[in-house]
Amino acid sequence: MPTDLELLAAIRLRDAEALATLYDKYGTKVFSLSVAIVGEGMAAQEATQDTFLKVWAQVEKYRHDAIPFSAWIMMIARQTAIDRLRYERRRTDNNDALEGEGVLEHRDVLAENNARWQDLRMVLDDLPTDQRVVLLLAYYRGLSQSEIAEHLKMPLGTVKTRTRAALIKLRDMLER
């Protein structure tokens, strides 16, 4: 299997097969994150396609010395799915299902990834509830800090403090 950098070099030369190989490698991760953000259905499929099309179109913007590609593509995937979610929200005026704790409830978990998923989920579960809810609403629902403050009926400063504390705690836990 070629490395990410080899695939990106081929994609710069407009090699569609390299993009197909990249999809084989990251398709499930991107689709899973899309489903977590926009739910199952066509929206998740289109968000997944759009993520890889952005990689195809914006590959020149990627700097391998700044961040790993695996992180870059997941940032694109999240932003793409969040954009889709905001669009759907505007379209339907549907602001339901903003509960942070409900964000990660999905079925159809691939059995072979269960252990890894449980492992990562446990990291999030280690956060205090108030920090976790703020982080989930920001990360998986794309809410601004003002929107979170309004939704949770708490001061903006508290939201900022909790978000920051959650990320720092995760960083420290992942470094151990």
Added chain:
Amino acid sequence: MACEKVTELLPEYILGQTSAEQDAELRAHFSTCAACAQALAEFVAVSARIAQAVPQVAPPTQLKAALMARVAASGAPVTRQDVQPKRSLSRLFTFARLGLAVIIGLLAMQSVRLWREAQTVAQEADRQRAAVVDISQNPRSVALNATADGGKSSGWMKFSPDAQTGVLTVANMPALPASQAYQLWLVLPDGTRDDGGVLYTPATDGEQRLFVINAPRPFGAYNRCGFSREPVTGSPAPTGPGILRSDATDWAAYKS
């Protein structure tokens, strides 16, 4: 922007909660401040881990074909318009379009693959033709002689010591059942055997065949070659009896 302000804004930046103006200032700062760039990298790693903290769901099988169809249709870098949410298409039309995209994608991928294969085959044929012509002009050759199991078989090989292409002819190798084949081995001075890339199953005694050999290393690295009888799928190392082999002295004389 000062480092203290950057540190304060980092969580919001990672979560996409900063304004476009703040993003521009932050990016400018990261390009000149190694400490803040390092802090950014740490939070990016956290973000990537959170992204994977979801149940892993396999995408529908047709999604890849639909994606590749859009890539093939774009032909050029995708515009922003292409990645905007679709606003007014009915679900029925979306499905119809998806189906069509799948078909176009499959055809496009097949066409690209066939075209590439044809190009590769043609280039390889040209390269081999030139090499074979060059090698064949050498009046000398290395003889291959039958072992006790080889019956009346015989052969010869020609190559350039600094090249990896060679020409081999064999004749009268004993016929084999379809489940078996003669496999060519190229032997290094320490006795290590490289697969010579030939699996040959003569249906009758008395056949003659010419093979173009693409060796894993330049022929000068080897000091002899030989065939053994193996399963038709080939073996990673010889398991059956030797049939036809060259002599190391003859090979060394040819190389000089």
